[in-house]
Amino acid sequence: MTKGNTQYHTTIKTQYAAIAADLQGLNAYRYDRNITGGNQEFIEAAAFEHYLTTGSLLPYDEACRRFVEFGGDAGAIPLSPEDYLLGLFDMMGELMRFAVTAMATDGKLPSSSGEDHPSLGEEGMDVDAQEGKRDVLTDLRELRAQMEGLEIQSGWLARDVDKKMDVMRTSVEKVERALYGLVIRGRERPKGWMPDLDGGGRRTEVDVEA
8 A cells, every 4th residue: 555545545444434334244235236336446446556566456355355344343345246347347447547648658658577566666667668578558458358258148247247348448459559659659759749549640638438
């Protein structure tokens, strides 16, 4: 946890603690559709933070442990695999924005060094692209491949996954197009240049509605 995020973690923990008693026993299933949006938002943020600080995906078990802490004396707040999965879909949109912004401002694709995690310094993730090393795009492509391998036949989860799948694919494609534009333009890009994300010939700003 970075020092700058401490206040946000405290606020989140306080809000979850306030409803923990109402989410025990059968009520956890009764109100699961009421709390799913908040759970997904938390997983999106937590997984994004975890990736930036470790270069790896937030494990489901670790995410569940955080919800145990949120419940405190009232009891653990359950985190369904469905909420975890849908939150990861949303996190990929954050990775897209992170990658595109880094390329626009630093002229580099954020990359990881080492087999399992990025080389971290005082400023966090290394943004030096290195041949043969993992980077945000390769990680996004791997996540996309895993997500596309899901087999969900019917129900509300199938509908939600279907919607998020399209957005996820678009996010990966935006990073691919941004990197393509960076390679083609090279380091001669004008000051303030932003990658072309709409596939056209004009300059665009980063689309924040992933």
